[in-house]
Amino acid sequence: MTKVLAAGDRFVDPQLFVTALTERAAGHELTFSTLTTGWPVEPFGPVGGVREASGTEQQVLEALGEAEVLATQMAPVTAEVIGKSPNLRFVGVARGGPVNVDLPAATEAGVVVSYAPARNAAAAAEFAIGLILAALRRISDSDAELKSGNWRGDYYAYENAGVELEGSTVGLVGYGAIGRIVARVLRAFGAHVLVADPFAGRDEADRDGVRLVELDDLLRASSVVSLHARLTPETEHLIDAGKLALLPEGAVLVNSARGGLLDYAPLPGLLRSGRLGGLALDVYDVEPPPADWPLFDAPNVITTPHLAGATRRTADRAAAIVADDVALFLDGERPRHVANPEVLERVEGLRP
Template sequence: MLVLAAGDEFVGTELLVGAVRAEVAEAEFARLSSRWPVEPFGPVGGVQEASGTEEQVIEALGGAEVAVTQMAPFTKTVFAAAPRLRMVSVSRGGPVNVDLTAATEAGVAVTFAPGRNAAAAAEFAVGLILAAMRRIPTASAELLGGQWRGDYYAYANAGLELEGSTVGLVGYGAIGSRVARVLLAFGAHVLVADPFADPARIAADGAELVELDELLRRSPVVSLHARLTEQTRHLVDAEKLALLPEGAVLVNSARGGLLDYAPLAGMLRSGRLGALALDVYDVEPPPADWALRDAPNVIATPHLAGCSRQTAERAARIVAAEVGRYARGEKLLNVANPDVLR
């Protein structure tokens, strides 16, 4: 079986090769590497968040039966040029770099890697919450810049503890539920808003399920963990933001589209919002004239929440396991286009 391993500088080509070889010892490999994330991804041939070109993928595929990748574009043009291809296994939480309609028409199963970065993203979210509540990045930058802010010890400026605080989590999937368990261990009271979550599971975990409006009214700290769909776009808009308690801390490390960014700078300057921690944005990267660039009490990181070495290794193992199932004739677990199996 010939396998195309199309890696990048995060989930590397040789990492993919090693993982697949551990599952299918007799596999042979073609190789392709892209420069992501050193070079940004973008739309390619009708698919989103892809790295490299259709021509590069077609040339590398040759007669490959299986492809494993994170970012390579698998478009209608690619599928038309690869008649022997039968499976594409994508090492991401969603195969946005694959044209699923074209894959199904071509008889190609497309699998993905749910939960690959859940641990990394949950840990990062908790880090942002702590950093925002205690002003850790701001205080560090000021000290390194030669300013000793003793006034931070004044009661009016003092930070907040997680123990005894109410934290609202919008979304309770693989990441949100992990965040909840960590916060509960800190002694926080956790509210959850998620119409698709299992109420019994939330209660068993020690959290409280409420409607979104109630969560926003009751939570001095709010962290977003919902999936981005047409229904959840701008889920937290200006009207919802107005429900937050005075001086609340807001964290978004999920998807930029969940949050309406327009009111945030004004809310921070007025003190209506106490701190804001972001890892995702409505436009990535934010433009030079971004309104939040000079707003007070902002923490901003460049979409790093899911980035850890363990995430890359886990992603490679997940896609390789699907290749192993395919090679053994077993049922594939995480198929994005299940119609192709019928």
Template sequence: MRILAAGDHFVRPSLIRAAVSQELSRTGRDLPEFAELTLPWPHEPFGPVAEVREASGTEDELVEALAGTSVCVTQMAPFTERVFAASPALRLVAVSRGGPVNVDLAAATRHGVRVSFAPGRNAPAAAEFAVGLTLTAMRRIAAADAELKRGIWRGDLYAYEESGGELGGATVGLVGYGAIGRIVARVMRAFGAHVLAADPYADRAAAEADGVELVDLDTLLIRSQVVSLHARLTEETHHLIDSRRLGLLPDGAVLVNSARGGLLDHAPLPQLLRSGRLGALALDVYDTEPIPADWPLRDVPNVITTPHLAGATRQTAHRAAAITAAEVGRFLRGEELSHLANSDVLAAGRP
């Protein structure tokens, strides 16, 4: 048995190896042969590789590293049709991300390879970051910091018309109510906010138990002074918040997107911000990453920007390694995987 830890500079190969070794040692199994590959992300941006959307590294280096490998644990390696075809010994790809977007699942199934993923690995980090963006936007923290460092004392931000709002007593709308949304709701309610959520897949009884009011999306946008996006990006949710829906927001609303750039139609945003219809916008994700030099929002007021950092905590990296290591342990013990992405592979008959 040979395991490849195809890590990067966030979920490091050493973290993967340590987590898998710990998992296997608990069951008294002999440790397998390990190989390591370090991919360039995040020092180099991820992007499309062949038919997969978000990956780091090349097919050639991955094929070479996979020689004789049965199990690969990775975050970003590009598992394409070509890679699967060149790796006949491969049986499991354990992806340490919330979704295996760097894997051609159809190709994996054709080649009889199970693919697992790591849901919830960054939920605490992403939730905390969304709350931080919200507070930064509402209270103009980033703008005040930048101007003070330039020698400008913005005492005028205490003027009534310039001052921000509070979360206490505000209505906060969460678009998506999964693992991240539920943590955000808990924090927002601790501030004293009334929390709405729009998610057609949410459990109504669970939301009510959390003190959250489930409503349809249009109602949420009409009623919320703060809106934070936490939905998955699919064909159904692409540009979910479009020009019409942006027009439903109350004057001066704050909009936060730390989920996926494609959820939000960026074209109407400059005018909405310049006119004051949208009070502030906080973004950690974008329709194009990295953002281009001529990005339309670059010189627009009341925009907070961060470079896709919501999940960037050391705890996230350790959780990612631990979740995937647990899947490797289940696989080697012949148990059912907890987070199998291509369940149809089980009909292929390959051990």
């Protein structure tokens, strides 16, 4: 009998974990307890030394009990939670990275931590394309104007008319699973795609029909720039005032990746001067942004509340990826997506 805590939320419901684990680990006798945290109705935030978590350490400890396996998306798996859970052997996180897990504490305790790469790649890529189109063609602005009783015929005037993707140069900062899908769609529109990513290979870029360039060259050449990089200490404020100054006059900037990639302070002035032609954001340096956030009053800004990955298939896929790795672990096999692979050498009965 393996005890499992399915700690879900209002997006990846605990029952999604239960169903996926029951199907994929059918050869094992599992018993479940569940916990539902408040995200996304309640914003995530730092908890007990981990970031982007939902719920409290006490909630997790009470629900976890003697469970050996924890499947979650947002629950805080802190050093305290790990230290007070001696039976815990495996944590599966239904996200692109286990940012809500104290990975050093888990590694020290011999707890395997897995994650769910690319679980929202299609959803996030589609959303990014939607933001690009909305910014280039004034879709959200004209919708709001018409609903308020204004027929903006002047948007058809030559000086106000939108820009087509066909023939435009679009720069993608980051070329992981999401960036590759975005590139494929952009090329179908007829756009020329530039990519800046130190981990992307030139052979891969040539195969995909995109051009791999340095970041500064990408910014100088692109009429649209879309961010798809991971947030790390090295990429914090990757696009700052100096980088923004490289953009062509009237360029459009899209960020649906992570708020910390972008320095937001220069943006209102760049938009008001027309130096930046449009801005589309799904992520922010503070979430949610405060009511007096300067960009709310700036022109040509589209804002959405961190929705890029919000599809039902994303939730289903995330739970399934976690369940597959749990099943492998219980079968004595190496899970596919392990954040601390050095722990696997210390797991008894795990086949090499």
